[in-house]
Amino acid sequence: MAETAAILPARDVALPARFSPRPYRVAASESRHAVALVAPAVGLMLALLFGPTAAALVISGTDWEFGAATARFVGIDNFRALAADPVFWKSVGNTLIYVAVVVPACVGGGLALALLIESRERFRAFYRTAHFLPVMSTLVAMAVVWQTLLHPTIGLVNQVFQFMGLEGRNWLREEGTALLALALIGIWQNLGYAMVLFMAGLKSIPRDLYHAAEIDGADSALDRFRTVTLPLLGPVMMFVLVMMAVRAFQLFETVHVLTKGGPNKSSEVLLHLIYVESFEFLRTGRGAALTVIYLAMVVGITLLLTRIIERRVHYA
Amino acid sequence: MAAIELRQLVKRFGGATILRDVSLSVEAGEFLTVVGPSGCGKSTLLKIIAGLEEQTSGEVLIDAQPADHLRPKARDIAMVFQSYALYPHLTVFDNLALPLRMRWLTPIERAPMIGRFVGSAARQRVAQAVHDTAAFLEISHLLDRKPGQLSGGQRQRVALGRALVRRPKAFLMDEPLSNLDAKLRVSMRHELAALHRRLGATFVYVTHDQSEAMTMSDRVAVMMDGALLQVDSPQAVYDRPSHRSVAEFIGSPAINVFPAHVEHGRMRADSVLLPSHWDVADNQTVTVGIRPEGLTLKADAHGGWRGEVAHLENMGADLFVHVRTQLCDKAIVVRMPPQHGAGVKIGETVTVTRLASALTLVFDRDGQRIDPRREILSEVVNG
């Protein structure tokens, strides 16, 4: 420190009058401020999140149609009607099929891609960008592009099929293939997301663990994968699974743009059905009942997946 | 410069008692260190003095005025934190200027964009004070950088500067050196001590490192488990610890402690009878403490404690020999000049004995120190 620096000049500023002592209690002050900081969020949470959720529950028990002046409370009639409606069951089935196809494909494919990309240094950023691009894109617009790709005559998919000697189909207009075509688009859009999450997870595994495993004798790639990679990816795996499942349940854009649920309800899914019932048929009560079912399914699957995986996950 | 007085501070939180009836008087201009193991409550004590936490009962007086109802800002005390707590998004200049801006500028002058156009006189004073402080601490060349671009030692100085720039009544320091590497820590100790001398300021310093406490302070306050065990000068704490815990905490390597049994008015430790300087009742077990520098190894086997050499620590200027004896479970540590211990090997059987001048401490069952009889004491003092 400076030997020659003069002693700092004495303070020449008197404390201003507004510092006059006022009762100050730390804990109470903190409490008051916290409440003020939290109040807007709490208010909005009640008004825009929990309130509406509760309202949906209430409306689901009425026969209200949007624009009608009155509504009666009908208990679980809406739910009974839905249970008797084959369209409802078709939608639930389609939704589950879609989820069952898209989620494993995205999780498995995402993991495989992540492993492949991370295995070498070269061109990582390029591959990551290329695979992540679909996630960023506006699905509605890309759905239109896919429509042209899947077009029976000018579409590239059928051109490729013809080239390979297979028969091209009207993918979006045939009952057997519509949902599958949508699943394909769903996988295309979500694969990159799973991949990027897995890549981050892989990066966080300490190198030393692989070295230790090699010394312990696990020197083939498969061994390393089983002893180090897979266990340590546990938490990430759980997150990816839940994320992909939730996103899959939220299938709407492609259905609305490309098939409107057809042909013959073969691609009708829950969320689209909610939209149609509430805002096209204006059967608000029924729509609300569907919403409640939808909520229950999403929450149920999330909790189920979390519970199952958590038991098998080792948190490092 | 202010004197700080704490009267019977008690702090309870969530069922645990963190401070037990702590009373302490810090004189104006004194460098007082509160030292103790991690978790003993010393940081909480500091936060209560600063006004950042509230005590459950008891009083804090600054300059003989009650300070309990004052906000931290109004107590006019500055604090240097263990992690420095510099604002990462502000330059060093702004970090140093902030406390002054909060005090010397009106709210209008402080307003984000329009404040620039008013209060240039006050702004000038702020800038001047910042430059003075920076020059004092030799960090003027860092004023434009952000904390993220500084080394640990530099950040430490900025943190000091932020405390200094306000010319507060007292400085509180919460383990400011523990995040520095060993060498830097030693040099910063000198600088802090020099800073204290130059400023003549009241420093209340908290650390778990007893060597810091010993080398920098006017007085040391040893704290354990929320209670103050002893407040004294460093030498007094070292030579006359009031409690066994204090003796064991202060001093490196740690003091040797072993039990001794009292027979016929004299203490026997293993095979050796200790001098009768202390008044102790028969059939008691007391604890004896002798520091490594009070012991030596001798050639013959009489009148000492036999044991096997377990470990040798050669520090260059000192040699520490660890000997396993019957005295206690832990090895006895003996300090000697390396030349004397040149032939000692691990596994060898040696005899440990007390030096005539050795300071021997005796503690009763509760750990309180027992003083030697008055006439012995006066001999020591006069003789």
Add this chain to the structure above:
Amino acid sequence: MSARRQPWIEGLARHCVLIGTSATMVLPFVWMVSLSLKPPQEIFSNAWQLWPSTFYGIENYRTALSAVPLVRYLGNGVFVCTVIFILQILVNLPCAYALAKLRFGGRDTLFAAVLVGLLIPPQVLAIPLFVLFYTAGIVDTYAALILPWTISVFGIFLMRQFFRTIPDELIHAARLDGLSEFAIVWRVMLPVARPALVAFGIFSVVAHWNDLFWPLIVVQSEQLATPPLGALHFANDEAGSNYGPLMAGTVLITLPLILVFLAAQRRFVDGITMTGLK
């Protein structure tokens, strides 16, 4: 994973596979651009040739721009997403800070509520919110597009986790320096939270830019359409076989977000993955 001892043939195999999958991922974009530059005859004849024999790009893009107010759609997207994000910071950041750093009654209950809120998919709120806004007379306004998203439990959660990593001492120092609690939130916490804010911002902007469900429900007039809604209108208008301009339109709608992404890839990916570190 160490690649020290792996033979070069594996590296080559890796490239082949990845180039294949990358091409598949990128194909729709390439196809989109390619069609947007082709004249009608070429669209219907020859799919393999990516670059048009006759460059028809200018005509296609001109038709697209004049058929629907594309620029307006994009402008709406920018406006709505920006306002949403700003309001989100104003509402959610203080709450996150209080949850992370301050002690107050009901704190744990509030955090539990936030966690529960995370489970609720946004579409569940559509019907009641629509009814609410209809009653309030604000359907088909910017307010309707923006308001429901001002509260973001995800944002609160993310930022609270982040604030917990900030040492308490910074707040102590600020209090000692004399900053009021209000000042601490906006002058210390906000700048310090920048990484979390960037991550959240990316998540928020992408989610709301690409959202179709809510704008579809709440917007009726053309002028308020956001990019997805605009794309929908456009597709319906150009229904039939006017694929050239249709593709041109989709290129224009998709381009902005893609460009921003390409420019700030690292940030995007870091942001998306940080939101994953639940």
